[in-house]
Amino acid sequence: MITIVDYGMGNLGSIANMLKKIGSASRISRDADEIAAADKLILPGVGAFDAAMRRINESGFREVLDRKALEEKVPVLGICLGMQLLTRSSEEGEIPGLGWIPAETKAFRGRVPAGLKVPHMGWNVVERVQECRITEGLDQFAEPRFYFVHSYFVECDDPEHSTLRTTFGVPFDSGVKRDNVFGVQFHPEKSHKFGMALLGDFAAL
Amino acid sequence: MLRVRVIPCLLLKGDALVKTTRFRSPSYIGDPVNTVRIFNELEVDELAFLDIRASREGRGPDFDLLREITNECFMPLSYGGGVGDLETAERLFAMGFEKVVVNTAAVRDPDLVTRLARRFGSQAVVVSIDVRSTLFRHYRVYSLAGTRKTPHEPQAWALEMERRGAGEILLTSMDREGTWSGFDVELTAAVTAVVDVPVIAHGGCGSLGDLTDAVVRGGASAVAVGSMVVYQGRGKGVLVNFPDRRRLNEAVAGGAST
Secondary structure, three states, X not given: OEEEEOOOOOOHHHHHHHHHHOOOOEEEEOOHHHHHOOOEEXXXXXXXXXXXXXXXXXXXXXXXXXXXXXXXXXXXXXXXXXXXXXXXXXXXXXXXXXXXXXXXXEEXXXXXXXXXXXXXXXXXXXXXXXXXXXXXXXXXXXXXXXXXXXXXXXXXXXXXXXXXXXXXXXXXXXXXXEOOEEEEOOEHHHOHXXXXXXXXXXXXX | OOOOEEEEXXXXXXXXXXXXXXXXXXEEEEOHHHHHHHHHHOOOOOEEEEEOOOOOOOOOOOHHHHHHHHHHOOOOEEEEOOXXXXXXXXXXXXXXXXEEEEOHHHHHOOHHHHHHHHHHOHHHEEEEEEXXXXXXXXXXXXXXXXXXXXXXXXXXXXXXXXXXXXXXXXXXXXXXXXXXXXXXXXXXXXXXXXXXXXEEEEOOOOXXXXXXXXXXXXXXXXXXXXXXXXXXXXXXXXXXXXOOHHHHHHHHOOOOOO
């Protein structure tokens, strides 16, 4: 069963709702044992980097998460802030990220042309730059697009880990992957048919 | 690149969707949950719900109704109407709303905007500013669903709300609302000229050409539409609809093909 990790931040209900809509069972949990038993994990996230890492580190399930992702290698999907948490660190905070994907999270402010309002908020298109099982379903759409709300963006050390690219003043990785660990910067649960295609592919892994 | 957002703005009165004209004479449109389902099918990018009676009745949101709405909705949702404290906002976010819209509460206690922004992030806080023209074409901000005149002028108030942490401004022309006569482009331009945050033009949209005006001449980052998406046409019956995506893109890119 897909377990949506509840560390107190994120659109948990909305994600569960969309999974239900596409016929996929899921549960929301903050219990280490339940998380340990998960077939797949979703790491949501809305808010600030340090606040999130602090909660995860103090949750009692940090070790379980590391084990599931790095040793058991169950499929993991980080969404929005959840994707940023997969990186080494963020310019938004001081606490190290999970470090499951070799990448940095950086600020748009100071890097995008003046006049471009941060946060990047609204629908934007994604470009598939690499084969990836969870983005295969996007093939059916002429111009897949998703809903974004973020002030920081991810840049992978190695382009091999970048699956989707989007531009907001600067080009950035809107989708990442390393083995079993996936991340998307946008909100599939808020991106109707496009989100359903992506979550459907993730659920089918 | 980022596209201009076109947001159906739906008005709640009790458990029904209604449409007003110049903030008066609410007319029944339909069941909110059903309407959301239709907008889902139409693949609308974003929805906003405003409870037009909450503040006047001194109450908060109808959470049961809103839960039914969020369960059906797979796109970003904003809610406004009686949002007066952090607890209410927190409950709305937990339920699945992306943004809260504050109007009367911000007039009563501008610091609320700061507290909301600090706790939830500016991008989650929209300040709604309802504006009416007074004698001699002076603009004034009104609160309580347009029933109470405030001492504020829209430009200064928008600036103050931005300073306090508002992430977006929903700027509604009371005079144009429900009239299909086009946005108040001057009002929109006056506000977009002084703030950096996105301004959503609202009130009066009757055609795709109006959308273009609001964006190109008014400087709006997004537009909210009411009558145009719930009626078949001006003076016609209820029909929940949304413009064709390609024509919409052309319109907001600055060149309507009609």
